[in-house]
Amino acid sequence: MSGPILARGRTDAHDQLVEADDLLLGLHVRCGGELPGPIAIPALREAVARARATGLKLAEPISAHDGAERITAWVELEPLDEDDGGCRIAVRQWQAIAAAPDDEGVAARRRALLARQMSEFSARLDARQCAVIAEGRAPDLAGLGERMTAERARPWTEFVTIEGNAHHQPLHWRLLDGARVQIAGSDRPWQVALIPVAGPVDGPAGAPAGFELHLTSDVPFPAPGENEPKAKGEPARMIGREVAPVLRQPIARIVANAETIRSRLMGPLAEEYSSYAADIAAAGQHLLALIDDLTDLEVVESPEFSTSPDRIDLAEVARQAAGILGVKARERSIGIDAPKLGESLGAVAEFRRVLQVLLNLIGNALRYAPEGSQVWIRLEQDGQFARVIIAEQGPGLDAAQQARVFEKFERLGRSGDGGSGLGLYISRRLARAMGGELTVESAPGQGARFILSVPAASSAAAA
Amino acid sequence: MNPADQTASFAADHSPEAAIRAQFAREERVRAALGTVLPHLVGDDDAAPLGEEPVVRTRALLAALAADLLRDLPDHVRQSVAPALAQALATRPALLAHCHALALEAATAERLAPSGIDPILSPLVESLLAAAPDTAALAMTTLAAQTRFTCRQRRMETVADELPAALMHEALVALADLSVGPGSDAAASLRSAYDEGRTRLSLLARLALAAADHGDSLLDPAQAGFALFATAVAERAGAPREEVILAGVAGQELRLALLLRAAGAEPAIARAAIAVVHPGARLPSSWADLPARRASVLLAGAAA
Numbered sequence: 184m185s186g187p188i189l190a191r192g193r194t195d196a197h198d199q200l201v202e203a204d205d206l207l208l209g210l211h212v213r214c215g216g217e218l219p220g221p222i223a224i225p226a227l228r229e230a231v232a233r234a235r236a237t238g239l240k241l242a243e244p245i246s247a248h249d250g251a252e253r254i255t256a257w258v259e260l261e262p263l264d265e266d267d268g269g270c271r272i273a274v275r276q277w278q279a280i281a282a283a284p285d286d287e288g289v290a291a292r293r294r295a296l297l298a299r300q301m302s303e304f305s306a307r308l309d310a311r312q313c314a315v316i317a318e319g320r321a322p323d324l325a326g327l328g329e330r331m332t333a334e335r336a337r338p339w340t341e342f343v344t345i346e347g348n349a350h351h352q353p354l355h356w357r358l359l360d361g362a363r364v365q366i367a368g369s370d371r372p373w374q375v376a377l378i379p380v381a382g383p384v385d386g387p388a389g390a391p392a393g394f395e396l397h398l399t400s401d402v403p404f405p406a407p408g409e410n411e412p413k414a415k416g417e418p419a420r421m422i423g424r425e426v427a428p429v430l431r432q433p434i435a436r437i438v439a440n441a442e443t444i445r446s447r448l449m450g451p452l453a454e455e456y457s458s459y460a461a462d463i464a465a466a467g468q469h470l471l472a473l474i475d476d477l478t479d480l481e482v483v484e485s486p487e488f489s490t491s492p493d494r495i496d497l498a499e500v501a502r503q504a505a506g507i508l509g510v511k512a513r514e515r516s517i518g519i520d521a522p523k524l525g526e527s528l529g530a531v532a533e534f535r536r537v538l539q540v541l542l543n544l545i546g547n548a549l550r551y552a553p554e555g556s557q558v559w560i561r562l563e564q565d566g567q568f569a570r571v572i573i574a575e576q577g578p579g580l581d582a583a584q585q586a587r588v589f590e591k592f593e594r595l596g597r598s599g600d601g602g603s604g605l606g607l608y609i610s611r612r613l614a615r616a617m618g619g620e621l622t623v624e625s626a627p628g629q630g631a632r633f634i635l636s637v638p639a640a641s642s643a644a645a646a
Numbered sequence: 647m648n649p650a651d652q653t654a655s656f657a658a659d660h661s662p663e664a665a666i667r668a669q670f671a672r673e674e675r676v677r678a679a680l681g682t683v684l685p686h687l688v689g690d691d692d693a694a695p696l697g698e699e700p701v702v703r704t705r706a707l708l709a710a711l712a713a714d715l716l717r718d719l720p721d722h723v724r725q726s727v728a729p730a731l732a733q734a735l736a737t738r739p740a741l742l743a744h745c746h747a748l749a750l751e752a753a754t755a756e757r758l759a760p761s762g763i764d765p766i767l768s769p770l771v772e773s774l775l776a777a778a779p780d781t782a783a784l785a786m787t788t789l790a791a792q793t794r795f796t797c798r799q800r801r802m803e804t805v806a807d808e809l810p811a812a813l814m815h816e817a818l819v820a821l822a823d824l825s826v827g828p829g830s831d832a833a834a835s836l837r838s839a840y841d842e843g844r845t846r847l848s849l850l851a852r853l854a855l856a857a858a859d860h861g862d863s864l865l866d867p868a869q870a871g872f873a874l875f876a877t878a879v880a881e882r883a884g885a886p887r888e889e890v891i892l893a894g895v896a897g898q899e900l901r902l903a904l905l906l907r908a909a910g911a912e913p914a915i916a917r918a919a920i921a922v923v924h925p926g927a928r929l930p931s932s933w934a935d936l937p938a939r940r941a942s943v944l945l946a947g948a949a950a
Contacts, residue, residue, distance in 0.1 A: 237815040242843030259843050
């Protein structure tokens with residue numbers, strides 16, 4: 184058949200993917216697969232098995248869900264009867280559609296906003312993903328921008344090591360967005376955000392004119408003096424460095440497969456099976472969240488932990504947190520009353536850590552408050568401290584519970600709702616690391632008010 | 647318990663009565679179908695799915711398919727075996743439904759031709775011919791396949807190489823089951839020569855994917871032509887293409903409306919498409935408010 188082949192691959196007699204070009208490999212890996220290894224893209228696995236079983240050359244569209252997007256690709260499969268009896272794969276078309284088209288515009292804008300806010304390194308890329316100009320504020324990435332712009336003909340991917348991918352050719356940008364990378368000269372793990380810059384109207388469909396590249400890290404740059412040899416610290420970071428990466432892949436695979444079933448990509452399915460699959464996907468997401476919590480726990484408990492305070496607007500952080508959880512709130516018919524546009528309250532704290540605390544507090548309120556209730560987010564300044572108050576109409580806490588609620592693994596007798604018992608503990612550690620505090624005021628039957636205090640901007644200026 | 651269940655549950659029963667009951671169950675099925683099928687067969691609407699013309703065309707297509715599957719065999723073998731193979735093909739529901747859908751598709755395409763919808767070249771395909779080289783080449787190949795299809799249908803013919811892979815496999819199994827000496831060699835050579843990527847239906851699906859950014863035109867039969875329209879609606883609604891073809895037959899307006907909703911077509915787009923395929927169709931007024939998901943559920947429930 185005519186037309187270019189975007190990617191090739193080959194499987195063996197046991198439907199293991201043994202060769203694959205980047206485009207195909209990227210999706211395979213994002214579905215939790217490895218090379219060589221069983222085909223992780225459910226629709227492809229099924230089609231390859233069918234081609235081998237019937238001995239016929241197949242050509243069909245396959246759909247796959249990698250957790251964030253629905254990918255539709257045109258594949259041609261040629262069963263090989265010589266040598267190992269595998270199958271040759273040719274991919275001729277490739278389309279990625281956001282999983283939730285309704286909210287995609289909003290979600291993309293929000294992702295872009297967060298990526299820009301938290302970025303420690305930014306670059307403007309051209310359509311071939313080569314850096315035109317780069318700018319970084321992280322000391323450990325100091326040389327990266329110069330290296331990228333000095334060799335402008337080379338795509339940015341050649342200056343980093345992409346986890347789970349040994350190749351260096353530029354992948355499709357959607358497969359790179361969200362990828363984890365390592366960068367020479369930095370010990371910290373980095374995450375990629377790629378924001379497409381709209382192309383000319385008459386350009387090829389879906390091909391952006393360029394990209395914003397942002398690199399963010401979960402681990403702050405160690406402040407001077409803390410950058411001691413970490414012989415002691417090393418074993419304490421076992422989960423984040425060793426356990427989490429190993430667990431994430433199989434769980435991502437569970438989630439991808441369950442999402443595939445849930446969204447009926449493999450064909451019609453009885454409603455109840457679809458909701459079982461939704462349960463499996465939700466359980467997988469909870470496990471991923473738990474891994475994140477445990478990784479955070481290690482970070483906040485490690486002796487070298489510190490935050491990077493900055494001048495921030497608590498009202499803006501609160502509005503973003505409310506926006507991010509808006510969908511979840513609507514699902515439970517809970518109204519979130521966030522600070523209005525125009526309201527502001529300056530503070531000195533680390534933007535994403537405050538966001539993390541607020542997401543935890545509002546998330547709890549959405550989980551435990553009754554359906555149809557209201558969550559209020561209020562701001563106040565009290566002397567040297569700026570405060571965010573999250574008030575909800577949940578069952579409330581008695582004095583004994585209030586004393587225990589910030590303890591590690593404390594669930595207050597709850598179970599099976601996906602909570603880890605770490606959120607409030609981590610949140611309080613974060614608040615204290617920023618020179619603030621996290622407290623609760625409540626009485627049984629009266630709801631609860633969680634109060635996050637951080638240094639106010641004016642007091643810091645005065646100090 | 648319906649007769650089909652009885653057949654299944656008696657299959658493992660070796661009592662003397664079992665064979666009697668199994669055969670009677672088969673005869674009962676025919677009797678049960680009489681009441682529902684007969685009115686359609688004797689009705690005076692030739693174009694209805696069970697009208698005389700589609701039934702005759704389906705039978706002709708099965709015979710043509712059987713002859714083509716036997717194309718490599720000597721004439722005398724082919725002539726003696728072809729009727730039995732056509733019979734065997736007709737007992738396979740998916741193959742039968744496919745041939746029936748081809749007959750209906752050709753009939754609908756001919757029905758729409760006088761209102762300016764060319765069965766071969768549509769405005770969308772014409773504009774794709776002028777698109778980027780890869781898409782243009784694909785459009786050209788598809789156009790050639792659609793031309794062959796239309797000519798063959800006018801001659802009431804079809805070839806095995808145009809079957810979707812799953813049905814090709816079924817047809818080859820049916821051929822092998824006939825166990826006419828060289829039949830298995832013929833099946834092997836047909837199998838290795840087959841390439842689903844060259845079939846009209848596969849080309850249409852690929853063209854629909856390549857033209858995905860022409861979203862609204864794909865869902866407009868006047869723009870896309872009925873063949874590409876049917877492929878695009880089926881793909882987006884997650885329904886078999888045969889079902890969209892059935893929805894193009896007179897008396898199946900609501901099915902088309904539901905498929906269009908399930909495919910995510912806006913009410914205005916869906917209304918325009920229905921007006922083209924079923925001019926003067928009367929639909930329950932609330933159909934346009936039906937959410938896409940609910941439309942899928944209704945269609946799936948009807949199919950179950």
